[in-house]
Amino acid sequence: MSIQEKKAVFNLITTILFMGGYVLYTFGIYGDINLPRINEPEFWGEFMLVMMGVTIVLKIISYIIFYAVMTQINKEEDPEFEDDYDKLIEMRSDRNSHHLFMLGFIGSLIPLAMGYSIANMFIILLSAGLISGIVSDLSKLYYYKKGI
Secondary structure (H helix, E strand, O other): OOHHHHHHHHHHHHHHHHHHHHHHHHHHHOHHHHHHHOOOHHHHHHHHHHHHHHHHHHHHHHHHHHHHHHHHHOOOOOOOOOOHHHHHHHHHHHHHHHHHHHHHHHHHHHHHHOOOOHHHHHHHHHHHHHHHHHHHHHHHHHHHHHOO
16 A cells, blocks of 8 residues: 555544544533533634644644654655656546535535525535545545556
8 A cells, every 4th residue: 555545544533533533522411401502603614723723733733743754664755755646646636526516615605595594505605625535535545456
């Protein structure tokens, strides 16, 4: 398995763990506090801002650990090396991810236009973001295995 495939698998696992952990923390552990506030826009603004901050910090820490481990395991292979093939795969997987997220964004506006609560919009929007991130990593794995 190449280093790019390992990065895609690592990113997929950490994305699922971090998002799942944050949702479990917010709605599971502190569900009695947060569930009554689920229809308030202030709750969703706070939820999104904290989620972005927590995810960014955890991703930075996890990538530092990942690169430290990869440089110790693969001393002859540079983890940051990318050629045109890797950039092409990155562009294709980003395209798939962006198309899916835009569909999710448009889909999140439909419940809002139909008069449902703002919670439905944010749940669909967050789900679309998570699914598009997963699809991006799965696309990278697919394109590396397929060989474009």
